[in-house]
Amino acid sequence: MEIGVGVSEEEAPYLPLRDKDIIDYDNSRLNQLGYKQELSRSLSAISNFAVTFSIVSILTGLTTTFNTGLTYGGPLTMIYGWPIAGCFTLIVGLSMAEICSSYPTSGGLYFWSAKLCGNDWGPFASWMTGWFNIVGQWAVTTSVDFSLAQLLQVIILLSTGGNNGGGYQASKYVVIGFHGGILLIHAILNSLSITWLSLFGQIAALWNVIGVFVLMILIPTVATHKASAKFVFTHFNSENNHGIHSKPYIFVLGLLMSQYTLTGYDASAHMTEETKGADKNGPRGIISAIGISIIVGWGYLLGITFAVTDIPSLLRSENDAGGYAIAEVFYQAFKSRYGSGVGGIICLGVVAVAIFFCGMSSVTSNSRMAYAFSRDGAMPFSAFWHKVNKQEVPINAVWLSAVVSFCMALTSLGSQVAFQAMVSIATIGLYIAYALPIFFRVTLARKSFVPGPFSLGRYGVIVGWIAVLWVATISVLFSLPVAYPITKNSLNYTPVAVGGLLILTVSSWILSARHWFKGPVTNIDT
Numbered sequence: 001m002e003i004g005v006g007v008s009e010e011e012a013p014y015l016p017l018r019d020k021d022i023i024d025y026d027n028s029r030l031n032q033l034g035y036k037q038e039l040s041r042s043l044s045a046i047s048n049f050a051v052t053f054s055i056v057s058i059l060t061g062l063t064t065t066f067n068t069g070l071t072y073g074g075p076l077t078m079i080y081g082w083p084i085a086g087c088f089t090l091i092v093g094l095s096m097a098e099i100c101s102s103y104p105t106s107g108g109l110y111f112w113s114a115k116l117c118g119n120d121w122g123p124f125a126s127w128m129t130g131w132f133n134i135v136g137q138w139a140v141t142t143s144v145d146f147s148l149a150q151l152l153q154v155i156i157l158l159s160t161g162g163n164n165g166g167g168y169q170a171s172k173y174v175v176i177g178f179h180g181g182i183l184l185i186h187a188i189l190n191s192l193s194i195t196w197l198s199l200f201g202q203i204a205a206l207w208n209v210i211g212v213f214v215l216m217i218l219i220p221t222v223a224t225h226k227a228s229a230k231f232v233f234t235h236f237n238s239e240n241n242h243g244i245h246s247k248p249y250i251f252v253l254g255l256l257m258s259q260y261t262l263t264g265y266d267a268s269a270h271m272t273e274e275t276k277g278a279d280k281n282g283p284r285g286i287i288s289a290i291g292i293s294i295i296v297g298w299g300y301l302l303g304i305t306f307a308v309t310d311i312p313s314l315l316r317s318e319n320d321a322g323g324y325a326i327a328e329v330f331y332q333a334f335k336s337r338y339g340s341g342v343g344g345i346i347c348l349g350v351v352a353v354a355i356f357f358c359g360m361s362s363v364t365s366n367s368r369m370a371y372a373f374s375r376d377g378a379m380p381f382s383a384f385w386h387k388v389n390k391q392e393v394p395i396n397a398v399w400l401s402a403v404v405s406f407c408m409a410l411t412s413l414g415s416q417v418a419f420q421a422m423v424s425i426a427t428i429g430l431y432i433a434y435a436l437p438i439f440f441r442v443t444l445a446r447k448s449f450v451p452g453p454f455s456l457g458r459y460g461v462i463v464g465w466i467a468v469l470w471v472a473t474i475s476v477l478f479s480l481p482v483a484y485p486i487t488k489n490s491l492n493y494t495p496v497a498v499g500g501l502l503i504l505t506v507s508s509w510i511l512s513a514r515h516w517f518k519g520p521v522t523n524i525d526t
Helices: 019-032 045-056 058-064 066-071 075-102 109-159 172-189 194-222 229-234 247-261 278-305 311-315 325-338 342-375 395-409 416-442 457-477 494-511
Strands: none
Touching: 019 278, 045 194, 045 278, 045 342, 058 066, 058 109, 058 194, 058 247, 058 278, 058 342, 066 075, 066 247, 066 311, 066 325, 075 109, 075 229, 075 247, 075 278, 075 416, 075 457, 109 172, 109 325, 109 342, 109 395, 109 416, 109 494, 172 194, 172 342, 172 395, 194 278, 194 325, 194 342, 247 416, 247 457, 311 325, 325 342, 342 395, 416 457, 416 494
């Protein structure tokens, strides 16, 4: 088959082609994988990266989990734990990027598992990977938008006088109302054409980068009381009021801050059917989003930590921000210098915008995964979720993602423990979905895997094994108790949530899906 003039299909990924030729090649490649082109292929490499980078969102992850970092280890855990988690995350990303280059489809992970396992095990592997991926993505959207709702509550609290000045403390019902409103706006924005989402994604990426650099310089500069370099690089906080005293154990628990932040980069794979040069730019999106996030995130942590001097006071629920540590840092930095914390509230607004963009992009990724999974008949009412509107947007899948994420957040009204169990799937559940196709690539498909333009060559297998072992390690570590003695309120419900999802997925396969789900199904005449 010829792609353009005098360019064979085999040569196409490696030669500079015109835009139309690239799109023709991408569509042809998608046809070979069994699907017709239904979405608008208009994303550039930068746009693909921007959507993913805004989902990883350093400002979102590190701001909302700063309490965890301070509680379990403090500065030492944050400053050294971040690059450790970052390096292993990059290894996971490299393995995913290699597989993405070979199979550039919106189905991403579950499609990879099906193809890597072959006809015998492919349907089961695809079923397991797909459900862990899509539920994990819904949990990510839930946690991101709920975090924004909580931050809005803190901003309102500080703006009305703070916790010690008669400030307004929103109830849990108001917070869930904020959450629902945010999801509604995100669903409306995601109903627009991919051209608009591309623009928003690029703005989000710039906002995250500029916001990080502004805050990491501004906050320690404004603060009248600064931490010493010795404190930032060597202080280890072992006073956590949770009955845990083992320093290695505390350090491990503190890694959750870093690992929670570095998720969602599978979005580049889910956007490949809308990306030009998908088999190259999809992998680039994954790797660049992780790499840049590691560098920028470390700078952000470093800058903010220089403004941390009294960890217990930042974590105390009686402070002005109600125990929201990073909000207290921002607020007190400006209040101590200017007598007013308004500047700190504005800085929190910068973070809130970044979280808003993160949630918007997360819904984008969710909807593409739901679109692809329903295309292969894996979801109830698949034909409905698979529909594409005139703007070539999977509109029903967009609203499904918003509704499911809102329903998951409703658990916070009954029990914060139940909500945390739900959100825990956002990290461990999603990483299990990342690891499954990598595991199949280094085992069942070790000799049969055919790489795309992006290849790790002879290092592919060893990198893959390191990635799988890292996911196995964090799955165990983050299931450990986070407080002693263990009670119903202090129990880490991560293994319960992830185990429950595993039982439901396997049970549904045994009782029903094995009779009708055959994995990815072609929707074109071959």
